[in-house]
Amino acid sequence: MKQEKIKKAVREGYAKIAKKEASCCSPVKSCCGGDNPSESISKSIGYTDEELKGVPEGANLGLGCGNPVALASLKQGEIVLDLGSGPGLDCFLAANKVGKTGKVVGVDMTPEMIEKARENARKGKYGNVEFRLGEIENLPVADNFVNAVISNCVINLVPDKERVFRETFRVLKPGGRLMISDLVLLKELPDFIKNSVEAYIGCLSGAIMKDDYLNAIKAAGFREVKIIDETSFPIELMASDSTAKALIEEMKIPMEKLKDVARSVVSIKVQGIKPE
Ligand SMILES: C[S@@+](CC[C@H](N)C(=O)[O-])C[C@H]1O[C@@H](n2cnc3c(N)ncnc32)[C@H](O)[C@@H]1O
Numbered sequence: 001m002k003q004e005k006i007k008k009a010v011r012e013g014y015a016k017i018a019k020k021e022a023s024c025c026s027p028v029k030s031c032c033g034g035d036n037p038s039e040s041i042s043k044s045i046g047y048t049d050e051e052l053k054g055v056p057e058g059a060n061l062g063l064g065c066g067n068p069v070a071l072a073s074l075k076q077g078e079i080v081l082d083l084g085s086g087p088g089l090d091c092f093l094a095a096n097k098v099g100k101t102g103k104v105v106g107v108d109m110t111p112e113m114i115e116k117a118r119e120n121a122r123k124g125k126y127g128n129v130e131f132r133l134g135e136i137e138n139l140p141v142a143d144n145f146v147n148a149v150i151s152n153c154v155i156n157l158v159p160d161k162e163r164v165f166r167e168t169f170r171v172l173k174p175g176g177r178l179m180i181s182d183l184v185l186l187k188e189l190p191d192f193i194k195n196s197v198e199a200y201i202g203c204l205s206g207a208i209m210k211d212d213y214l215n216a217i218k219a220a221g222f223r224e225v226k227i228i229d230e231t232s233f234p235i236e237l238m239a240s241d242s243t244a245k246a247l248i249e250e251m252k253i254p255m256e257k258l259k260d261v262a263r264s265v266v267s268i269k270v271q272g273i274k275p276e
Contacts, residue, residue: 003159006200007135010157011110013201017061018087018112038062042089045181045267046070055092056124058116064152065203065267066181069093071228077101078147081171083136083164083180084108084154088117088129094150095129105146106131107139137163141171148172151180156207157200165220169274178222178272184210187264192253207265214270222272229269232262 038060039052046067052060063086074080074097082091085106095104106129108114117131134140136151137160149168158164168178185207199205208216210227217225 006159006206007109009197010201014086014110015112017063018110018116051093054096055089056120056126058123059087059092059120060089061087063087064089064181065183066152066229066269067093068150068152068179068181068269069097071269071271072148072150072177072179074098074102074148079145080104081139081141081146081149082106083139083149083151083168084157085117085131086113086152086154088120088131090150090152091117091129091131092120092124092126095126098128100128102128104129105141107134107136107141109133109135137167139167139171143170144173145171146173147176149176149178149180151182153182153203155180155213156183156203159206161208161213162216162219165217165222169220169222172274174274174276176274178217178274179228179269180271181267181269182213183207183265184213184268185264186210186266189261189264190257193261204261204265210266210268213268217270217272221274223275225270225272227268227270231267232265 039062041062042052042060042064043049045065069090072080072094074094076099078098079102080094080098082094082104085091085108088106091104091106095102098104106117108117108131111133114131114133121129121131132140136154137158149172155161155164172178183203188209189205193199194205196205214225214227
């Protein structure tokens, strides 16, 4: 698939997800989870009850694959950037940590997600969070502006990952840090998954090998690049995921083959530091 075609499909896919949640309270499609209620997906990937209760309703669509804020050691007064902020869950959690003297900026390329996130900020009366429409390969953020960059299950969706890490490096202050949750591969995916648009939107086909991912972060200039945590892709969630369902029903993929795919994918939390 060509890069522009992929991005169009990703934008359209997430626009639908944003609108679906807005119109009713049925279970939403999850990127890395399933058609389970968002809250149980989020708890299974590391959010606490307290965190989930402390954000505006509608900010959690169960789209993440980890909890990057929990490991980012955010302090009062810091400026934080969230790459691919979606409906804003991690931005609101970060905002609770940096307080009124700090600031959080969320960037997302899907207008419907930005609209939803802004509505959530208004509902929750968050004065220290701002959502900007834009691509994370061309960040609408000044050089050396932020203390920390977080991201949750987004970079796998971007065809040019090296560029995202270069942009992230540019906007971080010297000494600033990167803390990302994302999906990476331990083994190459079979062609039937690689060529599936559904599986791309579902955060599978765009994932790259773990070492390539880490090397892309290092190549951008980051130091102390290391994996803080690594967990397997939950097969129970995948089995009920609409991405998997589409593959099973439309492409007649046997469950056994999908289990094999699940064993190829892991969720990592990775950090990097921009040198002083
Ligand atoms: C799986 S969702 C994760 C949303 C959010 N991080 C969360 O955990 O709820 C992926 C989000 O990334 C956005 N996205 C994907 N590719 C992007 C890009 N190149 N630039 C900006 N946003 C992007 C999508 O619009 C979508 O909102």
